Amino acid sequence: MGVPTAARPQGDCAGRARSAGSFVVVLGVLAAAFAVSAYVVPRSARGPVEEEPASAPVAPAAVRTVSHTVVYELLGEHGARNVTFAAAGSALTQHAEVATPWSTQFTRVGPAGRTEFYSIAARNPGPGELRCRIVVDGVVVAEKAETEPDRLFSCAV
Numbered sequence: 001m002g003v004p005t006a007a008r009p010q011g012d013c014a015g016r017a018r019s020a021g022s023f024v025v026v027l028g029v030l031a032a033a034f035a036v037s038a039y040v041v042p043r044s045a046r047g048p049v050e051e052e053p054a055s056a057p058v059a060p061a062a063v064r065t066v067s068h069t070v071v072y073e074l075l076g077e078h079g080a081r082n083v084t085f086a087a088a089g090s091a092l093t094q095h096a097e098v099a100t101p102w103s104t105q106f107t108r109v110g111p112a113g114r115t116e117f118y119s120i121a122a123r124n125p126g127p128g129e130l131r132c133r134i135v136v137d138g139v140v141v142a143e144k145a146e147t148e149p150d151r152l153f154s155c156a157v
Helices: 014-044
Strands: 065-076 080-086 092-098 102-111 119-124 130-136 139-146 151-156
Touching (some): 065 119, 119 130, 139 151
Antiparallel strands (some): 065 102, 065 130, 119 151, 130 139
């Protein structure tokens, strides 16, 4: 015995509707591909981009430099301890103890118009006054005194 097969009724078009739906999807994909290629291809098919004429390389403007003569001074009767100062190139220099009067001089070179930083710090071993002074190009730009023993203080610009 065999298995009876069902015959499709003549009015059922479900198979054709499915085929039409697939056709619409394929047609939509093709339209999207066409739109993308129409947008991209004309832009790249225009030929090489015209290059602007080559110009000479621009050299950086010369920076005018200036040099400053800097003198740090410590004045007092009993020397100074823990002396720390910013010297040439802004490098920190330290001395554990110095006899007073004490001074150091250096030249700092840098771009014109740049604000420079100068600083010296020291501890007053006491008793009495310890004075620090910063002189730039012959002009006193900072001066300070400390009378309290074993007190750390600084001059800075």
